Amino acid sequence: MTSLLRSVKILLLSLLLLLALLWLVDRLFPLPLQQVAPARVVVAQDGTPLWRFADKNGIWRYPVTPEEVSPWYLQALLTYEDRWFWHHPGINPFALLRAAWQDLRGGEIISGGSTLTMQVARLIDPQPRNFTGKLHQAWRALQLEWHLSKREILTLYLNRAPFGGTLEGVGAASWSWLGKPPAALTRGEAALLAVLPQAPSRLRPDRWPERAQAARDKVLLRLAEYGVWPQATVEEIMQESVWLAPRQMPQLAPLLARRVVSLSTQAKITTTINASLQRQIEALAQGWKGSLPPRTSMAVLVVDHTTMQVRAWMGSVDLDDQSRFGHVDMIGSVRSPGSVLKPFLYGLALDDGLIAAESLLQxxxxxxxxxxxxxxxxxxxxxxxxxxxxxxSLNLPAVQLLEAYGPKRLTAALRNAGLTLHFPAAAEPNLSLILGGTGARMEEVVAAYSAFARHGQAARLRLLAQDPLIERPLLSPGAAWIVRRILAGEAQPQPDATLPAVVPLAWKTGTSYGYRDAWAIGINARYLIGVWVGRPDGTPVAGQYGAASAIPVLNQLHHLLMASPQLRGHMLPADPRPASVSALTLCWPGGQPLPAGDSSCRQRRQSWILNGTTPPTLLADGQEGLFGLQQTVWLNSQGERVAADCSGAQAQRVALWPLPLEPWLQPGERRAQRLPSVSAHCPPTMENNAPPLLLTGIRDGQILHRLPGKSELTLSVTAQGGHGEERWWFLNGEVLSAADGGLTQRLVFNRAGRYQLSVLDNAGQVAAASFTVE
Incomplete structure (x- = not known):
């Protein structure tokens, strides 16, 4: 009895020592499951691979789980490779004995007897194909079964099995060989992919279709032999020939892939991209590229504004074209936005009560x-x-509006909504920003435009499937609705019965100084579309501007999107008129509604108004104090202007247009005709108006001819009257240098054409003349 107890103790002690030894070896030599630089793949929303990033050995994978693989493939794989996978502890002694007997009898290696777990062990820790290597492989298999579940081991095989060259895993093989997800494999395709890892180079279906077909049929016969698949089904599949096109590597949205790979640590990064749309746009880019000037690139961004998911991202016209800096992602680059910021200013001014839709600007x-x-x-x-x-997209009214609203205030409002404007070091926001005197990123500009489609809420772009929807208020729903309708060509009020609930394409162009950047931003019923054209190095391109370079691309994309199968038969999002928006008749020049027949209503305008407010006409700084629009005059019984203390004087208010508009008004609307004549017996004590500014030497509408044989025409003009000592001259909007204190200009014309000459004084008075040189 004592010897038996001693034997039992020795046995238990030996077992404990063995377990301790195994535990120690497991700790000292853990499973090499973690990769230093794992392979990663960026995929579209439907799982289509867009771009791959290989591991340190140049291998790329498409990670899948058993649930994401066709059950036909799992049946073919486990039946052919390891029928008892779900039951053995990592090694199958019966399979090893059978393989050894077959090898001895045949005098060569006929069967390895490896389980699927042992194959995974060889994949994660390769060893020589000898007896020692086999032992090491068996030990790793036991470790795998110890630490991982059967599902996890199967997942490792699905993602590590070799398929030749740089491909590993059934996901990468299915997409590369067949162009489909592994979940969509047919029985025949599943049988083929199940056997390819045995000899991926020798069985390549594009090079050796006969070998691949013979190997596939071997798997099919095994499936029929064990009754996994019906015999009739197997015979039918065996009639299918095997030939696959050469492997295709994923090559879509490369610059987006480079962007998102830094945002996620996952092996498979799922984006919101629509693979079909991305492919179409990149194909169209080859046609656009041919019409672009040398060294010019293009960027396109398409966003579903109902969800803010990015559906297409083309950061350059051609990734491989180094002359066009194809590797630079212009969607994320800071560029001058030109005039594309103007809609935000007009919307904010509506909310601030500075203007209505049809308010008078100068x-x-x-x-x-x-x-x-x-x-x-x-x-x-x-x-x-x-x-x-x-x-x-007139510049002077926008600058007038920004002067009233405030450039710092506009910059802060946009920054709060996610659109950061970039200024030179130590520079503060100024009036030039509304004309492009700042920098912005296309991705932020397009995201901010979502406010016009999302009831005033500007939302952040969603690049990854897991990105939440984040939005910030920028405009009121009414202001956003009015601006969008204006940009869509529906500025004039209509009854709700005739007003389309689905808004047509609304768009805005922009061109930066020196023709460096051409922009077009569009909002249709479902999508935001951003287009940028220019040279990434910032050099000018003469004649390149938004309407000529970017709008044709925007229109093509709009028609492509609206004709897409995803929108057919589906109700498009509507944008009905908010309760805060109503229609009203305004009167110019005062900007207020006036009853019919009121002499102060010089021009009636149907306008959308916000919250029932009708702002008075916005005046430039200093105009109201100098001149005023509703001037009070005192009249005698003859209707002449007199002093307020004259006998019988009656007060009367006269609506006047802003004085700087005088050159563009009909003669009967100018101040000289609108104000009654002055009484000689009791004249007013003082006049507020400055002396009128006159332009001599040229008449409005005049046609000038060059002398016979002369290529040039010289014209001398003079400014008379006005306020102050300085004068500023403009020819077709371009500033001219002044001479003789700015009162005289000598102009030389060497080509025919239409011209507009303007002169401005210190009080804001303008004298102008349009003429033709022949």
Whole structure:
């Protein structure tokens, strides 16, 4: 009895020592599951691979789980490789004995007897194919079974099995060989992929289709033999020939892939990209590239504004074209936005009560310190409505509006909504920012435009599937609705019964100084579309501007998106008129509604208004104090202007247009005709108006001819009257240098054309003349 107890103790002690030894070896030599630089793949929303990033050995994978693989493949794999996978502890003694007997009888290696777990062990820790290596492989298999579940071991095989060259895993093989997800494999495809890892180079279906077919049929016969698949089904599949096209590597949205790979640590990064749309846009880019000037690139961004998911991201026109800096992602680059910021200013001004949709603004020459902006189309247009100024992208009304709203305030409002404007070091926001005198990123500009489609809420772009929807208020729903309708060509109020609930394409162009950046931002019923054209190195391209370079691309993309199968048969998002928006008739020049027949209503305008407010006409700094729009005059019984203390004097208010608009008004609307004549017996004590500014030497509408044989025409003009000592001259909106204290200009014309000459005084008065040189 004592010897038996001693034997039992020795046995238990030996077992404990063995377990301790195994535990120690397991600790000293852990499973090499962690990779230093793992392979990663960026995929579209539907799982289509967009771009791959290989590991340190140049291998790329498409991670999958058993649930993401066709059950036909799992049946073929386990039946052919390891029928008892779900039951053995990592090694199958019966399979090893059978393999050894077959090898001895045949005099060569016929069967290895490896389980699927042992194959995984060989994949994660390769060893020589000898007896020692086999023992090491068996030990690793036991470790795998010890630390991992059967599902986890199967997942390792699905993602590590070799398929030739740089491919590992059934996911990468399915997409590369068949162009489909592994979940969609047919029975025949599943049988083929199940056997390829045995000899991926020798069985390559694009090079050796006969070998691949023979190996596939061997798997099919095994499946029929064990009754896994019906015999009739197997025979039918065996009639299918095997030939696959050469492998295709994922090559879509490379610059987006480079961007998101830094945002996630996952092996498979799922984006919100629509692979089909991305492929179409990149194919169209090859056609666009041919029409672009040398060294010019293009960027396109498409966002579903109902979800803010990015559906297409093309950061350059051609990744491989180094002359166009194809490796630079222009969607994330800081560029001058030109005029694309103007809609935000008009929307914020609506909310601030500065304007209504049809308020009177002034497109006239002005100076703001040393800053004298002009219009892109040259010349000036005088009185314009806010909606017209926005649609025509006139610069002077935008600067007038920004002066009233405040450049710092606009910058802060945009930054709060996610659009950060970039200024030179130590520079503060100034009036030039609304014309492109700042920097912005396309991704932030397009995201901010979502406010016009999302009831005033500007939302952040969603690049990854797990990104939450984050939005910040920028505009009121009413202001966003009005601006979007203006940009869509529906500035004039309509009854709700005739007003389309689905808004047509609304768009805005922008061109930076020197034709460096051409922009077009569009909002259709479902998508935001951003287009940028220019040279990434910032050099000018003469004749490149938004309407010519970017709008054609925007229109093509709009039609492509609206004709997509995803929108067919689906109701498009509607944008009904908010309760805060109503229609009203305004009167120019005062900007207020007036009853019919009121002499102060010089021009009636149908306008959308916000919250029932009708702001008075916005005046430039100093105009109201100098001149005023509602001037009070005292009249005698003959209707002549007299002093207020004259006998019988009666007060009367006269609506006047802003004095800088005088050159663009009909003669009957100018102040000289609108104000009654002065009484000689009891004249007013003082006049507030400055002496009128006159332009001599040229008449409005005059046609000038060059002398026969002469290529040039010289013209001398003079400014008379006006206020102050300085004068500023403009020819077609361009500032001219002044001579003789600014009172005289000598102009030389060497080509025919239409011209507009303007002169501005210290009080804001303008004298202008349009003429033709022939």
């Amino acid at each position: 497109d006239v020459p002005r100076r703001f310190g040393d800053y004298r902006p002009g219009n892109f189309d040259t010349g000036f247009h005088g009185p314009v409505s806010a909606s017209e100024a926005l649609v025509r």
